[in-house]
Amino acid sequence: xxxxxxxxxxxxxxxxxxxxxxxxxxxxxxxxxxxxxxxxxxxxxxxxxxxxxxxxxxxxxxxxxxxxxxxxxxxxxxxxxxxxxxxxxxxxxxxxxxxxxxxxxxxxxxxxxxxxxxxxxxxxxxxxxxxxxxxxxxxxxxxxxxxxxxxxxxxxxxxxxxxxxxxxxxxxxxxxxxxxxxxxxxxxxxxxxxx
Amino acid sequence: xxxxxxxxxxxxxxxxxxxxxxxxxxxxxxxxxxxxxxxxxxxxxxxxxxxxxxxxxxxxxxxxxxxxxxxxxxxxxxxxxxxxxxxxxxxxxxxxxxxxxxxxxxxxxxxxxxxxxxxxxxxxxxxxxxxxxxxxxxxxxxxxxxxxxxxxxxxxxxxxxxxxxxxxxxxxxxxxxxxxxxxxxxxxxxxxxxxxxxxxxxxxxxxxxxxxxxxxxxxxxxxxxxxxxxxxxxxxxxxxxxxxxxxxxxxxxxxxxxxxxxxxxxxxxxxxxxxxxxxxxxxxxxxxxxxxxxxxxxxxxxxxxxxxxxxxxxxxxxxxxxxxxxxxxxxxxxxxxxxxxxxxxxxxxxxxxxxxxxxxxxxxxxxxxxxxxxxxxxxxxxxxxxxxxxxxxxxxxxxxxxxxxxxxxxxxxxxxxxxxxxxxxxxxxxxxxxxxxxxxxxxxxxxxxxxxxxxxxxxxxxxxxxxxxxxxxxxxxxxxxxxxxxxxxxxxxxxxxxxxxxxxxxxxxxxxxxxxxxxxxxxxxxxxxxxxxx
Numbered sequence: 001x002x003x004x005x006x007x008x009x010x011x012x013x014x015x016x017x018x019x020x021x022x023x024x025x026x027x028x029x030x031x032x033x034x035x036x037x038x039x040x041x042x043x044x045x046x047x048x049x050x051x052x053x054x055x056x057x058x059x060x061x062x063x064x065x066x067x068x069x070x071x072x073x074x075x076x077x078x079x080x081x082x083x084x085x086x087x088x089x090x091x092x093x094x095x096x097x098x099x100x101x102x103x104x105x106x107x108x109x110x111x112x113x114x115x116x117x118x119x120x121x122x123x124x125x126x127x128x129x130x131x132x133x134x135x136x137x138x139x140x141x142x143x144x145x146x147x148x149x150x151x152x153x154x155x156x157x158x159x160x161x162x163x164x165x166x167x168x169x170x171x172x173x174x175x176x177x178x179x180x181x182x183x184x185x186x187x188x189x190x191x192x193x194x195x
Numbered sequence: 196x197x198x199x200x201x202x203x204x205x206x207x208x209x210x211x212x213x214x215x216x217x218x219x220x221x222x223x224x225x226x227x228x229x230x231x232x233x234x235x236x237x238x239x240x241x242x243x244x245x246x247x248x249x250x251x252x253x254x255x256x257x258x259x260x261x262x263x264x265x266x267x268x269x270x271x272x273x274x275x276x277x278x279x280x281x282x283x284x285x286x287x288x289x290x291x292x293x294x295x296x297x298x299x300x301x302x303x304x305x306x307x308x309x310x311x312x313x314x315x316x317x318x319x320x321x322x323x324x325x326x327x328x329x330x331x332x333x334x335x336x337x338x339x340x341x342x343x344x345x346x347x348x349x350x351x352x353x354x355x356x357x358x359x360x361x362x363x364x365x366x367x368x369x370x371x372x373x374x375x376x377x378x379x380x381x382x383x384x385x386x387x388x389x390x391x392x393x394x395x396x397x398x399x400x401x402x403x404x405x406x407x408x409x410x411x412x413x414x415x416x417x418x419x420x421x422x423x424x425x426x427x428x429x430x431x432x433x434x435x436x437x438x439x440x441x442x443x444x445x446x447x448x449x450x451x452x453x454x455x456x457x458x459x460x461x462x463x464x465x466x467x468x469x470x471x472x473x474x475x476x477x478x479x480x481x482x483x484x485x486x487x488x489x490x491x492x493x494x495x496x497x498x499x500x501x502x503x504x505x506x507x508x509x510x511x512x513x514x515x516x517x518x519x520x521x522x523x524x525x526x527x528x529x530x531x532x533x534x535x536x537x538x539x540x541x542x543x544x545x546x547x548x549x550x551x552x553x554x555x556x557x558x559x560x561x562x563x564x565x566x567x568x569x570x571x572x573x574x575x576x577x578x579x580x581x582x583x584x585x586x587x588x589x590x591x592x593x594x595x596x597x598x599x600x601x602x603x604x605x606x607x608x609x610x611x612x613x614x615x616x617x618x619x620x621x622x623x624x625x626x627x628x629x630x631x632x633x634x635x636x637x638x639x640x641x642x643x644x645x646x647x648x649x650x651x652x653x654x655x656x657x658x659x660x661x662x663x664x665x666x667x668x669x670x671x672x673x674x675x676x677x678x679x680x681x682x683x684x685x686x687x688x689x690x691x692x693x694x695x696x697x698x699x700x701x702x703x704x705x706x707x708x709x710x711x712x713x714x715x716x717x718x719x720x721x722x723x724x725x726x727x728x729x
Contacts, residue, residue: 010544027201027370036367037203038310039226039656044579046546051367061446062367062439065520067532081541085533102547107540115538 001031002057003153004064006083007050008074010100014141015075017166019050021145025154025162026054036062045102047079054153073148075127075141076100077112093119094148094189096127096140123147123189130184139181146185150193156186202371204364207335208274208302209234211342216377218269218297219247221257223626224655225276226311227365228304232274233658244379250652252661253597253626254279258286258301265299265355266391268383270346277305277318282597282627284321287355291325292401293391294353297380298346302358304365307486307517311362311654313577313594315515317486322357322463326405328412329357329463330421331438335369337461341421343374348415352408361485363517364439409464417466424469426476427454432527433477435460435470435490440483443523451529465490479503481511481526485518547582553713554580556685557647558590560693561618564701572612576600576628578620579653579715591618598627604642605635614643614701621648621662629669635706636674643700643707646670647685649715657718670708679707686713 005022007015019035026033036051051064066085071092074080080095087093095116099109116122125147131140142163149159163178202210209231212220222232235241236248247264251257254275261273273283280287280303287301303321306312322329328348330341338360345356389397416422436444437460444457458473474480474494482491482504491506505511511526512518525531548555558580565572575581575591576599583590593603600617601624608615619628624646635642646666652658662669670680681700683693693711700707 011546023201023368027199032370033201034367034369036363039230039366044546044549044582044654045544047544059369060442060449061520062363062369062442063519065446065450065524065532067534069534078541079544081538084535084537087534089534091534102550103542103544105542107542111540115540 001153002055003053003071004069005052005054005071005073005148006064006069006086007052008072008079008083009048009076010079010102011045011048013075013100015048015050018073018141018145019052020166021142021159021162022052022054022152022154024165025158028162029154029158031056032059034059034062047082049083071148071151073144075144077109077116077124078107081112081115089120091121092151093122094144095122095124096144097124098126098128098140123192125185125188127185130188131181134180134184135177139177142178142181143185143188146182147189149182149186150189156182199370199372201368202335202339203230203366203368204332204335204338204360205230205304205366206234207338207371208342208358208360209238210371210373211339212272212300213238213240214374214376215298215343215346216270216379217246217272217346218244218379219261219264220272220274221247221251221261221264222274223251223254223257223279224652224658225279225304226655227306227362228274228276228279228302229655229658230365231272231302240376250658250661254283255286258283258290261299262286262290262293262295265295265297266385268297269380270298272300272302274302275304276312277303277316278312278314278596279303280318280321287321288325289393290355291327291405292393292398294401294405295349295355296383296385296390298349299355300342300345300349300358301355302342302360305359305361305486307361313596315486317489318357318359319463319486319489322359323489325357326409327354327357328352328416329359331359331461331463332364333438333441333459333461334364335367335371338364339371339373341461352412354405354408359438361439361517413464413466416462416464417469419462421462422466422469423459424472425457425459427456429454430456430477431479433458433473433480434483435473435480436483437461437490438485440485440518440523443518443520444483446520447524447527447529451524453527460490470494474502479505482506483512483518483523483526488514545585547585548579549716551716552579553649553685553711553715554583554647555588556687556690556693556713557645557683557711558583558588560683560685560690560697561616561645562588562590563694564697565616568614568701572607572614573616573618574600574603574607575617576619576623578623579649580618580620580647583618597623598631601628601631601635601642601644604644605631605640608640608642613641615641616701617642617644619644619646620653621646621650621666622652622660624666625661625669629673632670632675632708633673639705641704641706643697643703643709645697645709645711648710648712650712651715651718653715653717657715657721666710670710675706675708679703679705681707681709683709683711684713685711
């Protein structure tokens with residue numbers, strides 16, 4: 001078993017929380033994990049990514065080799081496309097559809113969606129709307145995690161207990177909202193895959 | 196066996212140092228090294244043992260304080276980014292001559308590809324220059340293990356030990372197993388009370404001792420087990436892989452079934468017998484180094500020889516930038532594995548000043564105040580405000596090293612540039628700007644120094660700034676006339692007033708300091724959240 005995932009977004013959008021939940025679930029499932037993060041200058045509103053690797057065998061490189069990434073999981077549509085050179089021909093692109101506009105030359109939304117839908121394996125998820133429905137737009141990152149859950153090779157139980165562990169100090173209400181977001185994201189992805 | 200922790204390379208180093216029995220860490224924040232000190236500050240053991248964990252004013256004061264702790268017999272860790280070692284270099288190089296008493300480890304995090312830095316200098320050269328042992332771990336477990344072991348090695352030789360990591364390892368997480376924590380050393384001053392006195396007559400003796408140690412440093416690097424030779428069946432090539440480069444090679448070799456002999460280097464000075472062994476066993480060598488071609492240059496030499504050596508010097512690998520599995524694969528003759536290109540619709544998203552940042556209001560006022568004089572007269576420094584170089588501000592004309600804004604503005608003013616302006620952050624000012632301001636004051640050089648005070652060390656994530664609540668007193672104490680220490684509140688509603696007050700100081704033929712002060716919105720909103728949850 002091997003999953004190479006690129007998490008993408010803009011500094012401050014919460015991709016490291018997604019990485020932390022997946023990473024802890026993987027360690028608890030006795031898998032090997034490596035996860036490279038971006039700290040420092042780029043965090044100031046710039047493009048950020050994290051290379052997350054899970055395997056049942058020891059992992060050497062902290063970086064995913066180009067062309068062999070199994071999944072790009074993005075919390076922002078334009079950012080999902082920035083890492084296409086890493087994606088395996090059979091790989092999946094799963095992204096939030098809500099743009100984060102902090103630059104003047106942000107592209108036309110429709111053009112972005114056309115590009116994403118044109119990929120052989122992609123899912124566009126309205127994570128901000130789904131997150132609002134379960135309680136807060138702040139959990140849209142966990143909605144995206146839920147949308148990817150079917151192909152992570154990890155059980156929902158392990159992801160839930162990981163959310164419990166990571167958000168434990170923030171109280172019952174926050175944990176419940178994140179777990180609801182996880183399931184809502186998964187349902188949305190399944191509904192899209194069936195139709 | 197203790198629980199497996201999931202740690203950043205930086206955090207593994209911190210845990211290794213804690214378990215290795217340090218009594219203190221000394222550091223100034225700098226990407227990618229900051230998380231080491233932050234981890235120690237948060238750790239339970241640091242609280243229980245009352246370890247020293249406060250930030251230092253700069254890397255030089257950190258290095259010297261750590262050397263003082265070592266003098267007193269205790270183990271100390273000092274951390275910095277690669278360019279920080281330039282600041283600490285005087286103390287660092289001389290610490291190899293004084294030697295140590297308690298174990299002393301200098302951790303330097305290099306930043307190839309310049310993710311958050313102004314150059315990509317390779318700190319292994321500093322190790323060679325000072326003639327001390329250098330460790331270069333390849334993964335998070337080695338970060339922990341080598342740091343844990345480095346204090347003992349330091350005490351064995353009576354020398355400081357340099358640990359070198361690069362950005363990828365510093366900021367990548369993986370599972371790490373701990374060893375039993377060691378107790379702290381007891382307080383004991385050196386047996387020889389002249390050891391740390393580098394008067395020429397004493398220093399010559401100490402230096403001779405350092406030279407005499409060199410053969411055993413090299414011999415131990417061959418025997419301690421951190422440099423490893425793995426034989427392979429395909430002897431058409433031999434691979435020498437340093438630090439994290441080993442991971443990239445093994446990634447590629449495992450995937451493509453390569454079986455070349457490999458020499459993994461993680462401990463310097465590199466034993467020449469190990470280099471000879473792999474060179475003799477193979478037809479050519481490929482040297483994989485994260486940083487400068489240090490080993491490749493050594494192996495190639497100046498004279499023609501029979502060995503083929505390839506790497507960054509030969510052009511097999513680019514001279515600049517960090518390595519990755521793709522680069523290593525291509526150097527091995529494998530095809531580029533990249534998928535499709537980045538779609539044209541994707542726009543660049545560079546880092547930018549945060550919405551509501553106080554630097555923005557300062558730059559807007561400064562730009563307008565400077566309009567009558569024309570562009571090209573603002574010297575700036577290292578920090579978030581360096582982003583003022585980008586549109587829409589285009590507000591600064593230099594960023595060189597910590598503190599250089601003040602002194603470059605002075606030199607330009609000496610040359611006749613009027614007005615000549617320095618823009619520096621609060622933490623950068625107390626790091627290395629104060630001494631430059633003293634030069635300006637002593638000569639009464641016409642310079643306008645703007646200290647953009649957001650009361651934190653912002654770019655590295657909001658660490659405590661030594662300058663907070665002290666800037667007025669510092670400037671006054673250095674001799675700036677009080678009527679030319681001007682305080683501004685950088686808010687949109689004060690824009691016209693701020694512009695006019697800056698303009699008045701630009702016209703002053705003498706020394707002015709403008710304190711533009713409003714808290715970083717990142718630290719302010721963090722504080723707000725914290726008090727809301729209480």
